[in-house]
Amino acid sequence: MSVARVKELFFDATNSKVVIGGGGDDYIQAKLTEAHQLALLLQDEIWPYIPAYRLAHLLFRQASNEHDFFEIMKLLEHAEKSGSNYISLNASLLKFAAINRLNLLGAKVAASDQVACVESILGKISAVNEKERNLDAWNKPIQSDYFNILEYLVYATAFDYKPLIGVGHDDRNTLFPRFNNDIWTVIGTRGPIDKFSYNYEDGIIELNRLCEAENVTGHFVLGDPHETRIFNLSGKSKTRFRPIKLLNKIMANSNYGAEAAKLAEIWTGTTDPSEAAKKGRKLIEKFLGGNIFHFNTATNRWSMSEDARIYGLVKRQHRSEGKDPN
Secondary structure: OOHHHHHHHHHHHHOHHHHOOOOOHHHHHHHHHHHHHHHOOOOOOOOOOHHHHHHHHHHOOOOOOHHHHHHHHHHHHHHOOOOOHHHHHHHHHHHHHHHHHHHHOOOOOOHHHHHHHHHHHHHHHHHHHHHHHOOOOOOOOOOOOHHHHHHHHHHHHOOOOHHHOOOOOOOOOEEOOOOOOOOEEEEEEOEEOOOOEEOHHHHHHHHHHHHHHOOOOEEEEEOOHHHOEEEEOOOOEEOOHHHHHHHHHHHHOOOOOEEHHHHHHHHOOOOOHHHHHHHHHHHHHHHHOOOOEEEEOOOOEEEEOOOOOEEEEEEOOOOOOOOOOO
16 A cells, blocks of 8 residues: 555545535545555554544544543554654643543543553653754744644543634644744655645655655755755765755756746855856766756756656745855
8 A cells, every 4th residue: 555545535634625614524534544544554654653643633523432532542552653753742642631531431541551641741752852952943932833732631621622623724734843944845856745744853754765665866855054965875965055955946846947047046146146056956966976957948947857866855934044054
């Protein structure tokens, strides 16, 4: 079973047209259930677990008895196995709420299970904080994801969920964003590879999965200058901010081609932007070991060569780009 089919079903259940437009919980549940059943056949760190987490999230809305919450627990215990700290952490938070609801119903849930759940959450929060310390450390909010926290409280207290429907929906389909500037897209040689955005950690996992599945020419990360780097087949990396921006711009426009003049604008302020863009293209090609760009003289546009195999993880919102140290 392919990841692509699971992604398709998950998107069908979570896109803004369905969530806000009144697609109905039955339709969403059916799509998520199918996605979860297919995802169980996958070998991956993200996609075998996301449908289970989201399905549990949905079932919480109308869950009222022991059977409902034990079904939710089963889904969340599966989602906790994800290699992504963010998926696992969110699943554990919902699991804590499910345990609390079972206790309120008089079900026999061992006190040690709840303690173990809390200890697991604390450990995952520490792991998440450690990863965030390795990213940009400025301009972070004191508390993020307020809507998710509100949902967890609603689930734990059995408050009516209806007033919340549609309020917290993110039509960018970002999978567990950590803070406002943590929205990344995975791009291939013909543009974005799917309709989702990712947080940094899950984006890296998805990028690595794609690279391992194909014989790639190389891959890159394009964020703020200090986050940006490119890797070749041998695993070597370079931090060339503007050449990587050029590569990303050509990949994003490869169906029709990127105008040569638009590529030169990346080097605005230099003595000769067009010459700088030419050097940037040659630098990328030399590093990746092949002719990966194609120039159409009739349209004066650059596109990717047919045999180029490159993926990138691109931040959707940049802060000040600053100066390119390379």
